[in-house]
Amino acid sequence: MNNFVYHNPTELIFGRGQISHLKEKVEQYGKNILLVYGGGSIKRFGLYDKVMSILNEQSCKVTELPGVEPNPRLSTVKKGIELCRQENVDWILAVGGGSVIDAAKAVAVGVPYEGDVWDFYTRKAVPEKALTLGTILTLAATGSEMNRGSVVTNWETKEKYGAGTTFPAFSILDPENTFSVPRDQTVYGICDIMSHVFEQYFTHTPEIPLQTRFAESIMKTVVENAERVLANPEDYDARANILYCGTMALNGTLPMGVETDWATHSIEHAVSAVYDIPHGGGLAIIFPNWMRYVYRENAERFKRFAVEVWGVDPSGKSDDEIALEGIAATEAFFRRIGAPSRLADYQIGDENLELMAQKAVPFGPIGKFKKLTSEDVAEILRMCL
Numbered sequence: 001m002n003n004f005v006y007h008n009p010t011e012l013i014f015g016r017g018q019i020s021h022l023k024e025k026v027e028q029y030g031k032n033i034l035l036v037y038g039g040g041s042i043k044r045f046g047l048y049d050k051v052m053s054i055l056n057e058q059s060c061k062v063t064e065l066p067g068v069e070p071n072p073r074l075s076t077v078k079k080g081i082e083l084c085r086q087e088n089v090d091w092i093l094a095v096g097g098g099s100v101i102d103a104a105k106a107v108a109v110g111v112p113y114e115g116d117v118w119d120f121y122t123r124k125a126v127p128e129k130a131l132t133l134g135t136i137l138t139l140a141a142t143g144s145e146m147n148r149g150s151v152v153t154n155w156e157t158k159e160k161y162g163a164g165t166t167f168p169a170f171s172i173l174d175p176e177n178t179f180s181v182p183r184d185q186t187v188y189g190i191c192d193i194m195s196h197v198f199e200q201y202f203t204h205t206p207e208i209p210l211q212t213r214f215a216e217s218i219m220k221t222v223v224e225n226a227e228r229v230l231a232n233p234e235d236y237d238a239r240a241n242i243l244y245c246g247t248m249a250l251n252g253t254l255p256m257g258v259e260t261d262w263a264t265h266s267i268e269h270a271v272s273a274v275y276d277i278p279h280g281g282g283l284a285i286i287f288p289n290w291m292r293y294v295y296r297e298n299a300e301r302f303k304r305f306a307v308e309v310w311g312v313d314p315s316g317k318s319d320d321e322i323a324l325e326g327i328a329a330t331e332a333f334f335r336r337i338g339a340p341s342r343l344a345d346y347q348i349g350d351e352n353l354e355l356m357a358q359k360a361v362p363f364g365p366i367g368k369f370k371k372l373t374s375e376d377v378a379e380i381l382r383m384c385l
Helices: 018-028 047-057 072-086 098-110 182-199 209-231 236-249 263-275 278-312 319-336 353-359 375-382
Strands: 012-013 031-035 060-065 091-096 132-137 147-153 160-164 169-175
Touching: 012 018, 012 236, 018 047, 018 132, 018 169, 031 047, 031 072, 031 098, 047 091, 060 072, 060 263, 072 098, 072 147, 091 098, 098 132, 147 263, 160 263, 169 236, 182 209, 182 236, 182 263, 182 278, 209 236, 209 278, 209 319, 263 278, 263 353, 263 375, 278 319, 278 375, 353 375
Parallel strands: 012 169, 031 060, 031 091, 091 132, 132 169
Antiparallel strands: 147 160
16 A cells, blocks of 8 residues: 545535535625536526525625536636636535536636636646635536546637646535436446546555455445436435445545556547547446556456456456456446447547547656557547447
């Protein structure tokens, strides 16, 4: 196990009816608020009215930043920064999924920064200050509700990068707020959660039995609940289990003392920067092919994955056979829940393959499980076609 320092200041408020805690957060952080949300689903399903009722009861001044995109745009972030400065807001409340929260994080660190907020994403600067951010989560997927990561797309330059920005001060997670999530978005969220665990599970770090079992338990819980939630979107317990898995997959628990990878996320960011596809859908396509490309770097790890997560019977089989059976089971699970399996499912061919390969490695080779150059990325993308 490697040395590590763990710090996570986010207060997680989980369960049915927990939106009631918003009142005390207004009292704590102030009444001049920027409300950030997406395409309007929170209005259609009543969550917007619930939030505004509490804020109005507290006599809050609310400035709105609606319309955050599924792959949040830099232009939207900059609009939010200007609104905060113009209205001198006290803090930011993000109501939505990971994209909404990521955009809100970017706004939070952009307001006190004198330069271009894009500097944080191109590694020219590191955030030192931020407005307070609170979140009300509506989608189990990114884990952004309890980490400092944020991914933003610069649509003008076709670049999509992540940065360490700011932790939410608090996040309210009510599984009932995910009942109305469309089937395809639920599927993409499940793929995203599994992919986050993959990035931290496939490692060469030795002697990490607890972290390994943490990761396996999250993956198995997602698999056990995925089809339940798709069969009955209002199954509270299944929604709660998936929601909690999404948070635990990326709140800093799994990588304690572990060297993690994140190459596949870099590849997907390059693809969706060019084609604007759903993040979870892209990961479902790329991850099994990344696995096939790299598994021989540590076949024993993939063998364990196959046996412990997918129940592959290792009797009479080589390590390669067991590993490949586990990878096939991963791909079959994604297909079973309705995720895409080829880039062709998004009408993507090889016309921009080299461009995407270059965009995946803007700061040099990616990944720790196996370092990947642009040539490696191009080969993985060919496997995805």
